[in-house]
Amino acid sequence: MMTMKTLARALALCLTLSLASAAVRAADSPPPPAPGGPVEEKKTELESRMDKVGKAFRKLRKQVADPAQNASSLELVAAMIDGAKDAATFTPAKAADLPEDQRAAFVGRFKDGIKDLQDRLAKLQAALQAGNNADAAAMVNDLVDSMKKAHKEFKKPKPE
């Protein structure tokens, strides 16, 4: 039979053990973010669409010349076409930094740029469907140049 004294000792031991394990858990958890530290900016809607276009394009560049991978290349181009269609419905973040009287023309040029991208992607799709990999590879190279030009004009400069 357990006496009252033994029972009290057992209870005290349980309490000590659970307090000790809580202390170990607290020591394991990551520290809270430092105040004033770098703040992760949320992606803009346009950035998320461009991200989709960019991920597919990165893979496509590696395989576009290889006819054996045309089925997969066509899927990548389809993902880019999808992303570009969505991108056309947004406005670059840079527009907000421009003087009011320049904004409409800037957004107009952006829409033309996306239209040009869509035309290029449609031609690239047709070349791959026809199994014309040499042309498709050349089109991808041209796309790199036109992307760089577009980003120079339409992307907001990164803060130093």
Ligand code: HEM
């Ligand atoms: C093959 C063509 C293109 C690729 C692969 C591409 C890819 C990308 C990528 C990876 C980003 C960064 C997204 C992020 O920060 O997560 C981006 C941003 C951006 N791209 Fe493109 N892009 C292409 C063409 C274009 C074209 C033609 C335009 C304009 C006509 C354009 C306008 C922009 C803008 C404005 C941003 C910054 C997003 C914002 O302002 O919110 N891109 N692009």
